[in-house]
Amino acid sequence: MSFTRVAIMLFDGIPLFEASVPIAVFGERRPGMPEFDVRAVSAEGGPIRTDIGVTLAAPHDLGAVDDAELVVVPTWRRPSDGPPPAREALDALRRAHRRGATVVGLCLGTFVVAAAGLLDGRGATTHWRYASLLAEMYPDVDVRPDVLYVDEGDVLTSAGSAGGIDLCLHLVRRTYGPKLAGDIARSLVVPPHRAGGQAQYIDHPVPPPSTGDPLGETLDWALRNLDRELTVGTLSARAMMSRRTFDRRFRQATGTTPAQWLLHQRVLQAQRLLESTREPVERVARSVGFASAVALRPHFRRRVGVSPSAYRETFGAAPDRTPVSRT
Template identity: 55%
Template sequence: MSQDSAAATEAVRKLSGRRRREVVAVLLFSGGPIFESSIPLSVFGIDRQDAGVPRYRLLVCGGEEGPLRTTGGLELTAPYGLEAISRAGTVVVPAWRSITSPPPAEALEALRRAHEEGARIVGLCTGAFVLAAAGLLDGRPATTHWMYAPTLAKRYPSVHVDPRELFVDDGDVLTSAGTAAGIDLCLHIVRTDHGTEAAGALARRLVVPPRRSGGQERYLDRSLPEEIGSDPLAEVVAWALEHLHEQFDVETLAARAYMSRRTFDRRFRSLTGSAPLQWLITQRVLQAQRLLETSEYSVDEVAGRCGFRSPVALRGHFRRQLGSSPAAYRAAYRARRPQGGGAEPVAPVIEPIVPAQGSPSIRRAAATATPPGPHVITSPTAGPVQSEQGKPGPDAYTTGRPTLPGQRSAP
């Protein structure tokens, strides 16, 4: 190592040592959604020491020249600029205004420098696009809102995108799914920094569950993402969704696309961030879920109508994805329906287009009784709720699905 390189390394080490994790910089941009932007401000910017929550120091930084205009037309003036990021040990990008436009180069450089100097970098929802544009997600597992996961995977192929997860903790770089999942990740950060009791006290103040179980699968929309809808492969995907009652495999889909299995797998994953076999299994399970809720078919009949080769195959995949047997799921669902009066409207089943294959490199935070690894990523066992666009929203603490035997619901 040259003397110049050694000196530079030592300078970075000293600067990194001056950064403290409890100093949190939140990077705001014009056009950002106000809800997502307010999450880290509420978690890290309010003194709740009286409730046993250690205090953070908050630096709200403008990522570009202000005033910053948020959704709804509100104008904000950030008290700090990009230079304040150099004092933070945690940098949060709560959202980015558009997944189709590049973030400001100055902001990307500030994020790269902060990461090089030891800061923890956090991207909430579409904030993952900013982290990816800065190169901070290259070769790493990450997540974002399920609706934008295919675009993230396609635009940044070196990022291991998993749209099933509520958040992903990869040590010094963390990402979350949309809206309420940002609260989950912020609570996880508090739990990591100060322990379970502090995170629980904060959750009580925010009136949210301290931990949630599950993933984004239950909120994934059946419709094709815009970028996939114009691709020839979309026709094959649409055919598969219309013929789930038939027995076919990925080789059948590859043949319909006039591709070899290997080429089809690569093409499908590049477009959706998902392995085609996992996508097909998940579609069949969700179809079975709908039939168990809305029909009187036996479990054996449901298996046949969803393309499973046997009821045993249905039961195995159903349990792995939903944590219960089909019969127990149906019983729990019906137990929640009102007694007497009119029939309860059946909650719509949101069928995903991009439930990706889980990356083995994802490190999950231990949050359940049977954790898959050192880091469990949590979400509620909940049905779809209405977003501001009137479509089923991806993040809600309101439970719409039944609580299954052996499965915890959000309090």
């Protein structure tokens, strides 16, 4: 569905940057771009006080949602802070959806779309830090915590701040084509396209082991020896447990199997090395316990969403530019 009228629903207590994301994409007049009618809406009435105390005076009330073709909830206050979304705002979202408008929740704005019941039985995402809370609060939503955005046709959701930009550009691309999306991306100086299925870049730190805890000490040892061949037998012997007891306690402590945990930790360490060193991918792979870069690649892509080389290109350390001495 094409769109030119865009309603952006703003709530009290929201982060300022996230609130500005759809305005940055749709609000600026650019050559060759449709004349978007962007309406900043006070979803709860009156001025909007952001989380850092800056007050915004939105020029529109909820009536501006009633004929918008695209309705965006760009963010939300932290779900544990303040009252739930106002009933009038949720009713406006439901009416918009019923008459065929596209509804979008960016980052924590997904919580508002879910509260309106528009995500029941659908896939959705939000910032990874709040994904488990979203799943707990709205069990009928298929929460996908490790993607940038989810396109369900008439309802779309995204992860954090950059994911919101990606989703807005995706909407332009699917409606008006890649050239216009690319022009806007260049104007914003952001990548022109990141696929929705690409993973959010999430670090899962391992808490330090408690003194005298054989399982925790074994996991700590394993993290320092990822380049070695590590088996369940090796780890259970290190913890001085039978394999069966070790496997049971391991699942209780981590929620996964030893093999899956090791694989995940190896990929995480590969990420860190790709970020902080210029070592060849082959050497990185061997240093974290893979036989080769070829063996690392499918596991890395499955968990991170891109290849090791593409990840380094985005997050890697800059090449050493220290002048070479000619003496």
